[in-house]
Amino acid sequence: MDTVKVIEVVETTLLRRGEGTSTDPFRCITQYWSKDGQLLCEHDPDLERQNREAKDNLKEISAIMLKDQNTIIRLGEAINWALGRNGFFAPRPKDKGAFWWRKELLKRACLAGSPEELHSVVKEE
Secondary structure (H helix, E strand, O other): OOOOOOOOOEEEEEEEEOOOOOOOOOEEEEEEEOOOOOEEEEEOOHHHHHHHHHHHHHHHHHHHHHHHHHHHHHHHHHHHHHHOOOOOOOOOOOOOOOOOHHHHHHHHOOOOOOHHHHHHHHOOO
16 A cells, blocks of 8 residues: 545435345445545445355356256267267167167267157167
């Protein structure tokens, strides 16, 4: 800190700000003004709540993004398996049809839903 100076300011209190809702509650605001009427700063206690909510939202978004990133990795691995890029793609079993690999691909991509959904996709086996 290079300089410190004591100055006179005007402190005001707004007795009510907000709409009275859960997202914008009523609250008291403290404001600080210069002697010539310029607003210098204010303290809004609801900003602390908003900051906490924003942090919680960020945590949720991060969790979703991580899940999406894991999904992308899993799908990429399933596609690489289907393309034989991992060095091995099993030959078609003698008792399976031309599209035998669909069931395995769905399993590797974790996309297999209910047995009925899976059956409709792999019925051509």
